[in-house]
Amino acid sequence: MEIWNVKLKDFLFFSALTFYCLYYFLNTSLFGPMFPGALRLVRMIVVALVFMKWMIAERYTEKKIWIWGVLLLSLVSIIVIGRYKVIFMSICLIISGQDIDFEKIVKALFLNTIIWSLLIAAACTVGIIPDYIYDHQLGGKIMTAHSLGFKYYSTLGYFSMAVTMMWIYLRKKVHILELIVLAVCNYLLFLVHTTNLSFYLTLLFMAAYFCVEKVHLIRFADKFWKFFATILPFSLCSITVLIVFAYKKGLFKVGISWMNTIVGRLEYSVEAIERYGIHMFSTRVEQLGNTALVYGGESSAFYIDSGYVYSIIAYGIFFTVISLMAYTVLLRYLYMTKQRVLYLWIVTMLFASIMNNFLYDIINNPVLFLIPVAVLGNKGQERERKYL
Numbered sequence: 557m558e559i560w561n562v563k564l565k566d567f568l569f570f571s572a573l574t575f576y577c578l579y580y581f582l583n584t585s586l587f588g589p590m591f592p593g594a595l596r597l598v599r600m601i602v603v604a605l606v607f608m609k610w611m612i613a614e615r616y617t618e619k620k621i622w623i624w625g626v627l628l629l630s631l632v633s634i635i636v637i638g639r640y641k642v643i644f645m646s647i648c649l650i651i652s653g654q655d656i657d658f659e660k661i662v663k664a665l666f667l668n669t670i671i672w673s674l675l676i677a678a679a680c681t682v683g684i685i686p687d688y689i690y691d692h693q694l695g696g697k698i699m700t701a702h703s704l705g706f707k708y709y710s711t712l713g714y715f716s717m718a719v720t721m722m723w724i725y726l727r728k729k730v731h732i733l734e735l736i737v738l739a740v741c742n743y744l745l746f747l748v749h750t751t752n753l754s755f756y757l758t759l760l761f762m763a764a765y766f767c768v769e770k771v772h773l774i775r776f777a778d779k780f781w782k783f784f785a786t787i788l789p790f791s792l793c794s795i796t797v798l799i800v801f802a803y804k805k806g807l808f809k810v811g812i813s814w815m816n817t818i819v820g821r822l823e824y825s826v827e828a829i830e831r832y833g834i835h836m837f838s839t840r841v842e843q844l845g846n847t848a849l850v851y852g853g854e855s856s857a858f859y860i861d862s863g864y865v866y867s868i869i870a871y872g873i874f875f876t877v878i879s880l881m882a883y884t885v886l887l888r889y890l891y892m893t894k895q896r897v898l899y900l901w902i903v904t905m906l907f908a909s910i911m912n913n914f915l916y917d918i919i920n921n922p923v924l925f926l927i928p929v930a931v932l933g934n935k936g937q938e939r940e941r942k943y944l
Contacts, residue, residue: 565613569649569656572605573664576645580919581672583642585706586685599641606648615655620932624651630875638838638870646918654928659726661925666722669919673715680705688851694750701750707847713751714912716742717758718920721904724765725897732770735762757908764900776896785887785899788906789880796864796910800825824858825865837872863909867916879915882927889930890923898923 579598582588588595631647634640653661680687681704688703701709720738724730739759746755767773803822832839845859860866867876883906890899905914905921914921 563613565609565655566660568605568609568613569652570660570664572602572609572652573649573661574668575602575605576649577665577668577672577919579645580642581668581676584708584711585676586688586703587676587679587705588707590685599645602645603648606645606652609652614652617932623931627651627878630878633837634871634875636838638840640838640870643871643916646916646924649918650924651928653925654932656925658926658929662722662726662922665919665922666719666726669715669719669722673712676705677712688847690846690850692750694752699750702748704748708845709749710751710754711749712745713749713754714920716745716749717754717761720758721761721901721920722922724762725901730765730769732766735766738762753908753911757904761900761904764904765897768896768900776891776894776899781899782888782891785891786884788887788903789883792906792910793864793868793876793880796862797868800829800862800865822862824860825862827858828860828865828869832869834868835872836874838875839869839872841866841870861911861913863913863915866913882931886923886927886930889926898926 575598579595579602582591582598583595627647628651631644635644676685679685685705687705688707688709690701690703690709691698692701693699702712703709704712706712720742723738727734739762742755742758746752764774768776800822803826828841832841841860843859844857846857860869864876867879871879883902887899887902890896890902902921902923905923909915916924918924
């Protein structure tokens with residue numbers, strides 16, 4: 557079935573994805589507290605569109621039904637106990653994207669990220685929403701960070717990183733001058749948001765791309781990268797948790813000043829484990845960031861930076877293990893299909909999740925949309941199977 561020469565499944569999926577982006581960007585901006593009712597409505601529209609696609613524009617195999625069932629069942633505690641709505645929408649969109657062209661998904665996210673970021677920054681510039689300003693120490697000097705209408709000053713940096721990675725993927729062949737221009741643009745934005753993690757991650761990704769695609773210093777023909785893909789997700793999660801417990805016991809200290817800043821983030825992870833514990837299923841975690849501390853009148857902040865620690869505490873061990881298994885399958889799939897840029901993208905996000913929560917963020921990490929294809933096979937294989 558087609559609507560205006562667009563397949564119904566595409567129409568429903570991209571409509572849901574567009575409304576998700578609307579929700580995501582309003583929720584991360586200072587528009588969110590102004591329109592809580594609108595956010596609830598948009599969230600309901602996203603879920604309704606996804607369920608419509610499942611009911612009238614989806615084809616099912618027995619394997620697909622079982623895998624979807626296990627995944628959706630694992631989300632029950634996250635919704636009922638944790639009341640985590642964004643990850644529920646994200647997972648629903650991911651499992652709905654198997655029969656959608658991945659490049660079209662990235663293009664849609666690329667356009668939405670640029671458009672909504674510019675609109676929010678413009679609204680801030682003309683005074684519709686405020687620009688939260690934070691003075692903090694970075695590299696031995698005091699720097700002023702601007703949120704430009706977002707709740708957190710780091711948000712703009714992560715959106716800049718996402719747009720850069722999407723651009724490199726969509727361009728396929730990026731000239732060295734392009735990489736330089738991208739680096740300069742990211743640096744100019746860094747002077748505004750001052751988030752060094754997003755800036756360095758972006759530069760690292762571009763450097764890795766240059767080494768792999770331009771000068772071929774790294775060759776993925778080596779089976780080491782298949783082994784690397786197999787062990788990386790669970791290894792990074794385990795190492796992060798071990799570091800947190802070692803830090804908690806006072807066994808982990810660093811003498812390098814800039815490393816102390818990073819390791820210092822583990823304090824909240826230690827506090828989170830002491831406050832909430834680790835459980836098999838979801839736990840409701842209440843967080844307070846710098847916005848609540850500086851502009852909300854709160855006396856202290858509490859924010860779990862590590863994506864691995866947050867996933868284990870908030871979503872539970874069961875869901876986290878399933879997620880890491882999906883990451884493993886995805887990385888191996890990217891290796892086998894020689895999708896080197898996407899392989900680098902996922903590896904970057906996995907390492908970054910030690911210090912920030914990118915594990916389930918489909919804006920910064922849209923490669924997650926390939927998980928259903930990696931698990932269930934590609935569209936050509938699906939057509940050869942017997943549909944129920």
